[in-house]
Amino acid sequence: MSQPVHVTVTGAAGQIGYALLFRIASGQMLGADTPVRLRLLEIPQAVKAAEGTAMELDDCAFPTLDGVDIFDDARAAFDGTNVALLVGARPRTAGMERGDLLSANGGIFKPQGEAINAGAADDVRVLVVGNPANTNALIAQQHAPDVPADRFTAMTRLDHNRAVSQLATRTGARVADIARVTIWGNHSATQYPDLSHATVGGRPALEVVADDAWVTGTFIPTVAKRGAAIIEARGASSAASAANAAIDHVRSWVHGTPAGDWTSAGVVSDGSYGVPEGLISSFPVTSEGGAWRIVQGLEVDGSSRARIDASVAELVEERDAVRVLGLV
Numbered sequence: 001m002s003q004p005v006h007v008t009v010t011g012a013a014g015q016i017g018y019a020l021l022f023r024i025a026s027g028q029m030l031g032a033d034t035p036v037r038l039r040l041l042e043i044p045q046a047v048k049a050a051e052g053t054a055m056e057l058d059d060c061a062f063p064t065l066d067g068v069d070i071f072d073d074a075r076a077a078f079d080g081t082n083v084a085l086l087v088g089a090r091p092r093t094a095g096m097e098r099g100d101l102l103s104a105n106g107g108i109f110k111p112q113g114e115a116i117n118a119g120a121a122d123d124v125r126v127l128v129v130g131n132p133a134n135t136n137a138l139i140a141q142q143h144a145p146d147v148p149a150d151r152f153t154a155m156t157r158l159d160h161n162r163a164v165s166q167l168a169t170r171t172g173a174r175v176a177d178i179a180r181v182t183i184w185g186n187h188s189a190t191q192y193p194d195l196s197h198a199t200v201g202g203r204p205a206l207e208v209v210a211d212d213a214w215v216t217g218t219f220i221p222t223v224a225k226r227g228a229a230i231i232e233a234r235g236a237s238s239a240a241s242a243a244n245a246a247i248d249h250v251r252s253w254v255h256g257t258p259a260g261d262w263t264s265a266g267v268v269s270d271g272s273y274g275v276p277e278g279l280i281s282s283f284p285v286t287s288e289g290g291a292w293r294i295v296q297g298l299e300v301d302g303s304s305r306a307r308i309d310a311s312v313a314e315l316v317e318e319r320d321a322v323r324v325l326g327l328v
């Protein structure tokens with residue numbers, strides 16, 4: 001076996017953390033031949049709970065788990081790390097304005113960006129899961145000037161997987177037969193789940209579905225509001241599916257996407273598809289040689305354009321709000 005890959009998980013004692021750590025430790029993220037060293041970052045009050053999770057990780061005796069270290073200090077947690085999963089965030093509480101939410105999260109993601117800049121390994125890859133994920137990723141990235149900007153990403157893979165699943169159910173196809181679904185924009189209710197280029201068993205999805213009313217009236221709102229529907233049903237927000245999406249995102253990033261297909265991820269815009277350069281927005285992406293590439297040359301019709309623009313406008317507003325707060 002090779003040298004262990006160091007994986008830092010923030011918010012390790014939270015519900016996504018609990019669903020995520022065992023899968024990373026068992027080799028499902030980086031592969032059965034890659035040992036991992038887990039570095040858990042929590043706030044001091046949650047360190048004891050993280051210690052309990054570490055005990056359970058020990059009790060699994062995973063051959064791929066090199067060890068678990070627990071920190072309440074970001075600099076120590078990110079020191080030498082290769083993969084950073086930023087899950088811990090400040091949730092919106094009743095009566096909280098958006099500015100307060102962005103400011104509270106800035107207080108988390110700015111120092112974490114600085115810590116990654118100060119000590120992470122040269123090949124560090126960062127996935128931000130904690131909401132508002134795109135803007136939190138932007139804040140962290142802006143405070144890590146020595147790390148290539150494209151190493152900071154935000155998670156829209158859960159939205160992507162939800163869209164694939166909804167399309168498979170509707171068409172009676174298997175998930176494996178669905179390709180080229182795209183999530184554009186922000187990981188929020190303004191996101192645009194796009195079937196224009198999707199295929200079902202190699203045929204255009206919109207032809208197979210043959211029902212525009214279903215696409216606009218059911219598919220798009222179901223995917224965009226799925227998080228709220230899960231909370232309503234479960235009494236708690238998505239955890240195992242979010243952890244699964246984080247595993248998928250990193251695995252695709254490290255090991256590549258299959259030929260002929262793509263996935264969705266929040267990546268730094270290079271200006272493609274009219275998305276302002278520098279914003280972290282969801283795009284159709286492939287991964288090759290360990291780097292994301294935005295799929296180029298897709299036709300964007302008028303209705304898609306309007307939906308992409310609306311979600312990107314929200315990202316611009318969030319960026320401007322954190323700029324006013326001095327966070328970027």
Ligand code: NAX
Nearest residue numbers: 011013014015016041042043046088089130131155158242
């Ligand atoms: P939990 O509240 O269960 O856990 C969050 C954990 O983060 C807590 O243990 C807390 O102590 C820790 N934490 C808070 N501040 C921290 C800091 N500065 N450093 C380290 N740890 C810190 O939330 P959970 O359900 O696990 O969700 C985590 C985040 O994922 C939330 O922001 C949530 O909104 C977001 N989600 C993002 C999704 C996406 O698709 N991008 C989907 C699922 C989820 O809603």
